Amino acid sequence: MDVFAFFQWLDTSWLASISKAYGGVFxxxxxxxxxxxxTLGGMVLTGDLRLLGVLLKDVPxxxxxxxxxxxxxxxxxxxxxxxxxxxxxxxxxxxxxxFFWAKMASLAFGIFFVYTIRRPLLRYDHSTINPWTxxxxxxxxxxxxxxVAASGRWIGFS
Amino acid sequence: MNQATLEKIAAGLSLVVIVAATxxxxxxxLDVLELLExxxx
Numbered sequence: 001m002d003v004f005a006f007f008q009w010l011d012t013s014w015l016a017s018i019s020k021a022y023g024g025v026f027x028x029x030x031x032x033x034x035x036x037x038x039t040l041g042g043m044v045l046t047g048d049l050r051l052l053g054v055l056l057k058d059v060p061x062x063x064x065x066x067x068x069x070x071x072x073x074x075x076x077x078x079x080x081x082x083x084x085x086x087x088x089x090x091x092x093x094x095x096x097x098x099f100f101w102a103k104m105a106s107l108a109f110g111i112f113f114v115y116t117i118r119r120p121l122l123r124y125d126h127s128t129i130n131p132w133t134x135x136x137x138x139x140x141x142x143x144x145x146x147x148v149a150a151s152g153r154w155i156g157f158s
Numbered sequence: 159m160n161q162a163t164l165e166k167i168a169a170g171l172s173l174v175v176i177v178a179a180t181x182x183x184x185x186x187x188l189d190v191l192e193l194l195e196x197x198x199x
Contacts, residue, residue, distance in 0.1 A: 113175075117168050124161050133169045140172030143179045 004095060010084075011091035019089035026089060029082045036078035037149070043068040043075065044145045048138035051126075061126045069119060076111070099158045103151035110144045 010016060019026050047068035049055045056064055087094055094100040118137055126134065159167075 109175075113171070117164070117171060120159070121161075121164050121168050128161070130165055130169070133165045133172075136172035136176070137168050140175040143176055147179055147182075 007091045007095040010088050013088060015085055015088040016091065019085055026086065029085050032078055033082035033086060036075040036082065040072060040075035040079060041145065041149065043072040044141060047072075048142045051134050051138035062122075065122045065126075069122075072114070094155070097155055097158060099151050099154040103148060103155065106144060106147045106151055110148055113141065113144055 019029075046055070047065050050057075050059070050061050050064040118141055121129065121133075121137065
């Protein structure tokens with residue numbers, strides 16, 4: 001599939017017509033993007049810091065992970081939907097921005113890591129998992145989402 | 159995939175992520191330090 005063709009299509013789509021013409025709509029969608037980002041970051045930090053034994057020590061880590069993963073998924077869906085809408089306003093510019101691709105690559109890896117490694121592993125009783133594996137997964141998870149956020153912020157400065 | 163295999167993959171991949179991110183940000187910090195040195199001696 002031609003990636004540039006997709007960005008050209010996005011740049012002239014009905015989404016772009018709305019995002020380019022109505023600043024108010026763009027601003028409202030951006031607010032939801034930021035709220036979802038806060039929720040996702042909060043869920044990642046809460047879950048991973050619990051795995052590291054830093055916070056909520058009196059709550060079983062399985063309970064914390066179960067609840068944070070649910071809201072993580074909700075936030076991710078809102079982020080992706082609002083992100084596609086916001087991208088449509090500057091689709092061609094983003095295509096030529098290397099930090100946009102760094103963000104997309106780290107985001108794709110983050111989604112892969114959460115749904116194929118972290119979530120399946122944490123379905124097991126945490127007391128049966130090697131504590132060092134839990135710590136490594138927690139630090140890698142926080143690192144990955146930090147890179148996603150930092151690359152995203154970097155787009156604005158590049 | 160059984161738990162033991164998943165644990166090994168999770169630990170290995172996590173280690174790669176941590177090392178790669180640390181290296182990447184270390185290079186960025188060195189760049190900033192170099193800029194500061196150029197600016198302020």
